[in-house]
Amino acid sequence: MRTGNTVLLLLVGAIGTPLLLDAQPRIESQFRIARLKYSGGGDWYNDPSAEVNLLKFIRQNTNIDVDPRYEFVDLSNEKLYSYPFLFMTGHGNVVFSDYEAQRLRNYLMNGGFLYVDDDYGLDKAFRREIRKVFPDQDLAELPFGYGLYSCHFAFANGVPKTHEHDGKPAQGFGIFQKGRLVVYYTYESNPSDGWADPEVHNDPESIRQLSLQFGTNIVVWALTH
Numbered sequence: 001m002r003t004g005n006t007v008l009l010l011l012v013g014a015i016g017t018p019l020l021l022d023a024q025p026r027i028e029s030q031f032r033i034a035r036l037k038y039s040g041g042g043d044w045y046n047d048p049s050a051e052v053n054l055l056k057f058i059r060q061n062t063n064i065d066v067d068p069r070y071e072f073v074d075l076s077n078e079k080l081y082s083y084p085f086l087f088m089t090g091h092g093n094v095v096f097s098d099y100e101a102q103r104l105r106n107y108l109m110n111g112g113f114l115y116v117d118d119d120y121g122l123d124k125a126f127r128r129e130i131r132k133v134f135p136d137q138d139l140a141e142l143p144f145g146y147g148l149y150s151c152h153f154a155f156a157n158g159v160p161k162t163h164e165h166d167g168k169p170a171q172g173f174g175i176f177q178k179g180r181l182v183v184y185y186t187y188e189s190n191p192s193d194g195w196a197d198p199e200v201h202n203d204p205e206s207i208r209q210l211s212l213q214f215g216t217n218i219v220v221w222a223l224t225h
Helices: 027-029 049-061 078-082 100-109 123-133 191-196 205-224
Strands: 034-037 072-074 085-090 114-120 172-175 180-187
Touching: 049 085, 049 205, 072 078, 072 172, 072 205, 078 100, 085 205, 100 114, 100 123, 114 123, 114 205, 123 180, 180 205, 191 205
Parallel strands: 034 072, 034 085, 085 114, 114 180
Antiparallel strands: 172 180
């Protein structure tokens, strides 16, 4: 399914912060994903092996220098801006305060990226809360021809189906700022479940591989656009 070689630039790990290779090479030069901790009662913390396994897969299949650890951050934490990529998931409610919504907007407008995966039951709350962040925009479904679906591995039919929820087709939605995708949201697909350790969901290995390949595409797209 690989579409060809993807040329990736060395990532500056902190948005708007100089790269300090000599002082902190592990912290400043390696790509990390931060799990977004949010209020409201949803299980933002589920499947902590997911990001670790995805980062290991990315290290094996791209030239991105990654740090495969589980880390989380909330929107009020000053460490927020040290992560170029946030991952958000869960099954239940989400609540952003006005302050948190403004912090997330500032983060995204200044180069950050948010990937959200509905783990079943997140959709209504997430759509409500993201309107606090971008009140003048709706989530827009991305066409199958959008570059994220072919930037490293080819997904001719868009988002792969990892888990069945309500029998609806898998969909991918986005929010753009000045032409850049800043929020990407997967619905009725749940690819991040396929990143978790095999024994967590007992998915066939072929399904897990597709989900890891798809996660790689999301990261590659976020870092090169």
